[in-house]
Amino acid sequence: MKRTVITIGLGLACGVAALSRATGRIENEQEKQTHIDTARTFNRSSALLALSVLADSAMEHYRGSFDNPAMYTPLVVSTLSLFAGLHGGRDSHPRRHAVRDSVFIAAALAGVVGTGFHLYNITKRPGRLSWHNLFYAAPIGAPMALLLSGALGAVAERLRDEPAHEPELLGMPAGQALALLVSAGLAGTLGEVGLLHFRGAFQNPAMYAPIVVAPVASLLLANTAICAPRERWFTRLWLRVTTALGFIGVGFHARGIARNRGGWRNWSQNLFNGPPLPAPPSFSALAIAGLAAQRLRETER
Incomplete structure (x- = not known):
């Protein structure tokens, strides 16, 4: 009888240990899948931003007659970044892709250099940093x-290299680092939108929408990063509103183009004179990345 009890006890102990190991493996696989899904979402967000850059720079640099050969650079780099982002969005492998990573880094560097070129273009004119x-x-x-x-794509590739258990980026939990990155991106995008809508004198009350929605989204993501991880339903809701705002903005910009003389029949002129059609999806791209960062942050301890 005593031997039977001991045998049963050992069997139960082995069963509990096996169950614990199986549960640990399942949890590890779930954590791994969460951060790979986050990386893929960031790749898709990068692709949407690259598409916006490609369309916008193609129009604006065509209007500038490609006066400087460097004006072809964003077209080439954004096209490569678009394809790299689309490829990464379909890739579920937990390893950094060397070609994609190189493309994203090149895109980020091209963005920095392009900012320098645009700043030089402004300051060489009479009046320098004037409103005009x-x-x-x-x-x-x-x-x-x-x-x-480029930055969103590059961090996505680095996230793939992290272990499944509590991945880190820049010495911080990955969800925290990604939330801060997207928060800064939304704040930076807001500056350009505010400037252009101010130029348009806020003729339509809807032009205030990105000025109101984007800063709140940026602050909510910053709060997500700074405070202890927990479920934040309002942040997710606001980011979904921000995502929708970007796509709705395309409709408003299309309406603005249609209101010019000749409307869409005179598209070859009005596309350049009306509000920039490719610009609003940048909010959607960043909000989608913010949702992914929020989901990852909620799993951190």
Whole structure:
């Protein structure tokens, strides 16, 4: 009888240990899948930003007659970043892709250099950093979208290299670092939008929407990063609103183009004179990345 009891006890102990190991493996796989899904979402966000940059720079640099050969650079780099982001969005492997990573780093560097070129374009004009030059010279904030596209893609590749258990970026928990990155990106994008909508004198009350929605999204993500990890339903809701705002903004910009003389029948002129059609999706891209960072942050301890 005593031997039977001991045998049963040992069997139960072995069963509990096996169950514990199986549970640990399942949890590890779930954590691994969460941070790979986050990396893929950041790749898709990078691709959407690259598409916005490609369309916008193609139009604006065509209007500038590609006066400087360097004006072809953002078209080439954003195209490569677009394809790299789309490829990464489909890739579920937990390893950094060397080619994609190189493309994203090149895009970020091109964004920095482009910002320098645009700043030079502004300051060489009479009046230098005047309101007129900020409104009508090379848009100083435009290359920053390419920088963000490269940055989002590059951090996605580094996230893939992290172990499944509590991945880190820049010495911080990955969710925290990504939330801070997206928060800064939203704040930076807001500056360009505010400048252009101010130039448009806020003729339509809807032009205030990104000025109100984006700063709140940025602050909520900063709060997510700074405070202890927990579920934040309001942050997720606000980021979804920000995502929708970007796509709705395309409709408002299309309406602004249609209101010019000749409307869409005169598209070859009105696309350049109306509000920039490719610009609003940048908010959607960053909000999508913010949602992914929020999900990852909620799993951190």
